Amino acid sequence: MSDAITVSSAGDAQDLVRAKAVLLQTGDAKRRLSPEALRTALVDLHDFWLSSRCAAIGLTDRAALVAVGALGRRELAPWSDLDLVLLHDGRKDIDRIADQLWYPLWDAGIGLDHSVRTPGQAVQVAATDLRAAFGLLEIRHIAGDAALSDSVRASVRQAWRAGIRSRFDEIVEGAQGRWRKIGDVAHRVEPDLKNGHGGLRDVQLIDALAAAQLVDRPGGDVLEAQRLLLDVRTELHRLAGRARDVLRAQDADEVAAVLELGDRFELARALSGAARAVAFSAETSLRSARGALPRRGLAALRRNPVRRPLDSGVVEHAGEVALARDAAASRDPALVLRVAATAARTGLPVAAGTLHRLADTAPELREPWPRDALGELLSLLGTGRPLVDVVEALDRTGLWGRLFPEWGAVRDLPPRDRAHVWTVDRHLVEACAQVARLTTRVARPDLLLVGTLLHDIGKGRGGDHSVVGESLAVQVGRRLGFTEPDVVVLGAMVRHHLLLPHTATRRDLDDPATVTRVVETLDEAVGDGAPGTSGLLLDLLTALAEADSLATGPGVWSPWKKTLIGDLSRRCRALLAGEPLPAPPDDSDQEMAAAVLADHRPQVRFADEATPATVLVAVPAAKGSLAAAAGVLALHSLEVHAAELSTTGEVAVFRFTVSPRFGGLPDPALLRTDLGRVVDGTLVLADALARKERDYAPTNSSEPPAPPRVLWFDDEATGAVVLELRGTDRIGLLHRVAAALEGCDAELRWARVATLGSSVVDSFSLAGPNGDGAIRTADRRRIEQAVIAAVG
Numbered sequence: 197m198s199d200a201i202t203v204s205s206a207g208d209a210q211d212l213v214r215a216k217a218v219l220l221q222t223g224d225a226k227r228r229l230s231p232e233a234l235r236t237a238l239v240d241l242h243d244f245w246l247s248s249r250c251a252a253i254g255l256t257d258r259a260a261l262v263a264v265g266a267l268g269r270r271e272l273a274p275w276s277d278l279d280l281v282l283l284h285d286g287r288k289d290i291d292r293i294a295d296q297l298w299y300p301l302w303d304a305g306i307g308l309d310h311s312v313r314t315p316g317q318a319v320q321v322a323a324t325d326l327r328a329a330f331g332l333l334e335i336r337h338i339a340g341d342a343a344l345s346d347s348v349r350a351s352v353r354q355a356w357r358a359g360i361r362s363r364f365d366e367i368v369e370g371a372q373g374r375w376r377k378i379g380d381v382a383h384r385v386e387p388d389l390k391n392g393h394g395g396l397r398d399v400q401l402i403d404a405l406a407a408a409q410l411v412d413r414p415g416g417d418v419l420e421a422q423r424l425l426l427d428v429r430t431e432l433h434r435l436a437g438r439a440r441d442v443l444r445a446q447d448a449d450e451v452a453a454v455l456e457l458g459d460r461f462e463l464a465r466a467l468s469g470a471a472r473a474v475a476f477s478a479e480t481s482l483r484s485a486r487g488a489l490p491r492r493g494l495a496a497l498r499r500n501p502v503r504r505p506l507d508s509g510v511v512e513h514a515g516e517v518a519l520a521r522d523a524a525a526s527r528d529p530a531l532v533l534r535v536a537a538t539a540a541r542t543g544l545p546v547a548a549g550t551l552h553r554l555a556d557t558a559p560e561l562r563e564p565w566p567r568d569a570l571g572e573l574l575s576l577l578g579t580g581r582p583l584v585d586v587v588e589a590l591d592r593t594g595l596w597g598r599l600f601p602e603w604g605a606v607r608d609l610p611p612r613d614r615a616h617v618w619t620v621d622r623h624l625v626e627a628c629a630q631v632a633r634l635t636t637r638v639a640r641p642d643l644l645l646v647g648t649l650l651h652d653i654g655k656g657r658g659g660d661h662s663v664v665g666e667s668l669a670v671q672v673g674r675r676l677g678f679t680e681p682d683v684v685v686l687g688a689m690v691r692h693h694l695l696l697p698h699t700a701t702r703r704d705l706d707d708p709a710t711v712t713r714v715v716e717t718l719d720e721a722v723g724d725g726a727p728g729t730s731g732l733l734l735d736l737l738t739a740l741a742e743a744d745s746l747a748t749g750p751g752v753w754s755p756w757k758k759t760l761i762g763d764l765s766r767r768c769r770a771l772l773a774g775e776p777l778p779a780p781p782d783d784s785d786q787e788m789a790a791a792v793l794a795d796h797r798p799q800v801r802f803a804d805e806a807t808p809a810t811v812l813v814a815v816p817a818a819k820g821s822l823a824a825a826a827g828v829l830a831l832h833s834l835e836v837h838a839a840e841l842s843t844t845g846e847v848a849v850f851r852f853t854v855s856p857r858f859g860g861l862p863d864p865a866l867l868r869t870d871l872g873r874v875v876d877g878t879l880v881l882a883d884a885l886a887r888k889e890r891d892y893a894p895t896n897s898s899e900p901p902a903p904p905r906v907l908w909f910d911d912e913a914t915g916a917v918v919l920e921l922r923g924t925d926r927i928g929l930l931h932r933v934a935a936a937l938e939g940c941d942a943e944l945r946w947a948r949v950a951t952l953g954s955s956v957v958d959s960f961s962l963a964g965p966n967g968d969g970a971i972r973t974a975d976r977r978r979i980e981q982a983v984i985a986a987v988g
Contacts, residue, residue, distance in 0.1 A: 209304035212245045220274055220434055231427035238272045243338060250339035253296040259284040260340035264331035273430045275439040277307035283344055315348045322352045326366055330400055333407050353407055360408040361489050368482055371401055381471035383618050389429045390441040394471030396425050398478040410485035418477045421470035427455060464610035468619050476592040480548040487514045510538045516547035525558035532558045532595055533572035540579035540586045551593045560598055564677035577645040580632040587625050602668050605656040615955055617749040620655050631743035638735045643682060647689035648740055666691035681725055688721035689736055697741045700760035701950035702959040708777055709914045711767045731772050738765045756808040756837045788814040789847040798871040800864045808837055808855045817848040819938050824874045825850050827881040827931035832862040836930050839947040885928035904987045906980045913961045916945055917971055921958045923987050925951055936986035940979045
């Protein structure tokens, strides 16, 4: 206890509150306690006050005060509740003692979870309430009769060990239900440090299994992970001034600075590593505990489970993949990968003992890898979803990094793009799981699997990750034993893995220059490769684009994106084969234009009601007509993916590709009516869209949007330049940008809208005053400023 803090044993607990406030003072950085020192000081402070209070009210014999929960574990965060149990063996005045103990804490506003139990009641509640049992396993004596506390602790633990077999399924179901509900600490943007998968409650779960003598207590990596989780939670409490278990994005930078972890991305990376270590330990502990459950009746008389052969040197034992008795990694270079592939193929987990044995004995593979080692790797990568858990197990025990030393730079690396839901290393594995079902689409599934595994391997090293990743992929390909032409294709896959999705969603596919540029890039990438290599690379990139999108996050792979990439791929294949490119569709609709001229009112109809749908809009040609049409579509919850523009005399005709944000397509008559009201001025679009944005925009986002950015491309559209806007999605974004462009007298020919989660990359083809791509620097600056102002 600090000399500056004094706590009396008076009847109220206000002095406890004041002393706690002194500990939490953060004005002087030199006097600020570290998270661990703060927890220790808070435990000592509360222990002292509680023991003094107990002495003052006569709690000495035949009763004892014990702490459970955070105070019992000596993990008290600044705003954790006090979990206290008053034990007694039948004292008549126990109600008086309880009132004199609880009321001062309540009056001081201190969070309190309390109970009064006899030893028999404590054992009974532990036997019926699983959460109470976890707490009572950790009771720590505070004051009173220490022998009573020790007796209850011993009785609860004995009953826990005796009844663990009948309660084990409940333990597993509770943990898995919590994991499904709360999600992974390692991969949540705003993780629940206490309840999430890999959080502090999982450490308590492992401790409870150890108390039942089913597993060993967690080792050093889990203890280090627990310390980081506790430190972050402690600082989160101190920063928030109240109890909080969810680390919000807006608090992460400040917490990271206090913990000297740089910024929120470094903190996220450290938390990911810690949480994955805890999650892996919890999962393996549950499996080990099930195998160690005490047997009863006839089961106790049965011999040990039979070891069933699965592959060379690999057997099934007690529902897990294990090593055969004569297997040795030093004599069998492919053994690690064979164990992993067998586990993924059978759906059985690898036994923890097997993982640790392999980690201790498996040597690094010589270069190039033996052919059977590469075969086992391809077998593992081709298993799909089962691959994810197997690679996680290899990675947490150091085996995956031994196979791929390049993995260290992406391990636990948080994404910088909010569309990504996984860390970079997990994203690579998820993409492999997705691409496994696409291997029949390509002539070289081996290159597809390995290229997908490596496509983002260049992240975390600075520079363009595609360029950095190309050299790493070449390095890995040679080590794995691929031929030099195959290594070139692997490098090209990684270097150009964004070529198709970026081109398809941001450029005009009807422009021959777009397709020609892609084919020239493919030809240049493979150089003097064998005939057909450019086509092979095209097929590989097409499949990789789909798997990459599916592994990024919800909504990134859409029917519209699938259509665009498929269309671009077909056009490129036709050009490679020397076939003519398909003629662009007729963007005008003479019948609609005639109807507009006849009654001077807008016309709207759906030319295609599939998903995505095509809607044609014709309005009298005037400045602001595109903004009006786009705004009305947004008002009716239609997400615009593309817009094609043409003018027929006095009529502007727009072809929009759209998808409903929810529900079905609106009645075109409603669209026509609202567009007419906009044209005649009776509907103010800006006000209507603002109301819709207030009603439907997400309200739980705590992270400020990324600042918008504008880029210019001069050689990617025939007779025009391309303006690319990168920013945060919002309702009516195309309406605002179109209004800004039309206000600058820029001639807009087409637009492409690519939405990635909450982020967008919108591309606009603009012609200069002479109908070509010559837009002066001063005009570009003026357009850029107008666009940024519109979206901001």
